[in-house]
Amino acid sequence: MTILVTGYGPFDDEAMNPAWETAKCLDGRVIQNERVVAAQLPVNIHENIKILSSLIKTYHPSIIIGLGIAPGRSVVTVERFATNLLDLPTPDEGNNQPIGIPIVPEGPTAYQSTIPIKAIVKNMRKAGIPSSVSYSSGTHGCNQVLYWLLHQAVEGEMKTKIGFIHLPYLHEQVANMIFSTLSTYPPSMSLETMTKAIEIAIHTIIETKEDIEIAYGLMC
Numbered sequence: 001m002t003i004l005v006t007g008y009g010p011f012d013d014e015a016m017n018p019a020w021e022t023a024k025c026l027d028g029r030v031i032q033n034e035r036v037v038a039a040q041l042p043v044n045i046h047e048n049i050k051i052l053s054s055l056i057k058t059y060h061p062s063i064i065i066g067l068g069i070a071p072g073r074s075v076v077t078v079e080r081f082a083t084n085l086l087d088l089p090t091p092d093e094g095n096n097q098p099i100g101i102p103i104v105p106e107g108p109t110a111y112q113s114t115i116p117i118k119a120i121v122k123n124m125r126k127a128g129i130p131s132s133v134s135y136s137s138g139t140h141g142c143n144q145v146l147y148w149l150l151h152q153a154v155e156g157e158m159k160t161k162i163g164f165i166h167l168p169y170l171h172e173q174v175a176n177m178i179f180s181t182l183s184t185y186p187p188s189m190s191l192e193t194m195t196k197a198i199e200i201a202i203h204t205i206i207e208t209k210e211d212i213e214i215a216y217g218l219m220c
Contacts, residue, residue, distance in 0.1 A: 001034045003202055004061035006052070008068050008141070011043040011093060018167045018194055019067035025195040032206050034062065041066075044094040045086065045141055049148055056152070063161045063205055064149055065115070065198065068142035070134075070166035074187035076124060076197045077134035078117040079164040082147035083110045087139035103147045111150035115163030116211035120204045129197045130189075133216040137164055161205050167194050 007023030010016055020040050027038035039055055041048040055061075070077060084102045091097040117133050124131035137143040146164040153160055167189070174188040 001062040002059040003031065003034050003036045003063045003065070004039065004055055004059055005036055005198065006039050006041050006055075006064070006066045006145070008043055009040045014173065016170065016173065017069055018170045018173075018189075018191065019069050021170065021191055022167060022194045022198055023067055025191065026198060026202075029199075031199065031202050034202075034206070036202070037061070041141075041145070042094075043092050043141055045088075045092055045096050045098070045144055046094060048141060048145060052145065052149065061160055063115075063202065064163075065201060065205075066142065066145045066149070066164040067198070068145075068164065068166050069169065070138075071169060072186055073166060073168050075130035075132050075168065076189070076194065077132050077166045078115075078120050078201070079113060079134050079137040079142075079146060079166065080117050081110050081112055081135060082137055082143050082150055082164070083139070084108060084147055085139050086144055089140075092141065103144050104151050107147075107151055111147060111154070113146065113150065113163040114153070114161050115201070115205050116208040117163065118214050118216055119208045119212045120201045121216060122212065122214065123200050123204050124197050127196065127200055129193055129200070131197065133218075134166060135218060137166070142166065163201075163205070165198065165201060170194075 007019035023038040169188040
């Protein structure tokens with residue numbers, strides 16, 4: 001069986017993206033007899049779907065975990081929902097900028113990820129990794145990938161476990177940022193820690209039949 005881990009590549013002026021760097025570290029590993037295959041996605045709302053479609057046909061993965069960067073977040077965040085909305089504040093690499101457009105016309109408003117998100121967070125925290133459940137995957141490509149995958153699973157009756165995890169900046173990225181005051185530097189995390197976090201997530205998905213009930217909700 002195959003576990004597919006996708007990660008967005010560098011975009012804007014960044015030389016690296018923690019999503020792809022983390023996915024790349026996991027490529028080829030065997031976790032509980034399942035082989036991890038990593039694939040890089042472009043920050044392009046049309047091309048990423050073409051690539052995902054091809055990967056699913058090639059590997060028929062039992063688990064798909066999408067990775068993306070969430071600048072400003074200080075912890076690893078496991079996404080609970082994907083909404084049927086593309087609303088890009090800036091154009092992607094293909095100069096696409098849909099505003100208020102559904103990902104799947106006539107599709108449901110939202111889907112819930114099919115990985116045990118709370119169990120994953122609990123196990124990450126147990127390992128000393130700052131992590132949290134997230135209730136918004138945004139309205140850009142990350143949300144699109146999660147929604148599209150979940151929709152494909154429902155429409156195609158796939159039994160694939162599907163989820164998306166956002167990562168902070170890498171230390172190396174923050175080190176090269178220039179700010180006028182110390183307090184404006186965004187939080188970051190090491191590649192080793194993020195790789196360990198995703199490895200824990202994979203183990204948890206394989207081992208957990210039903211998610212745990214624990215209060216990880218957020219106050220407004």
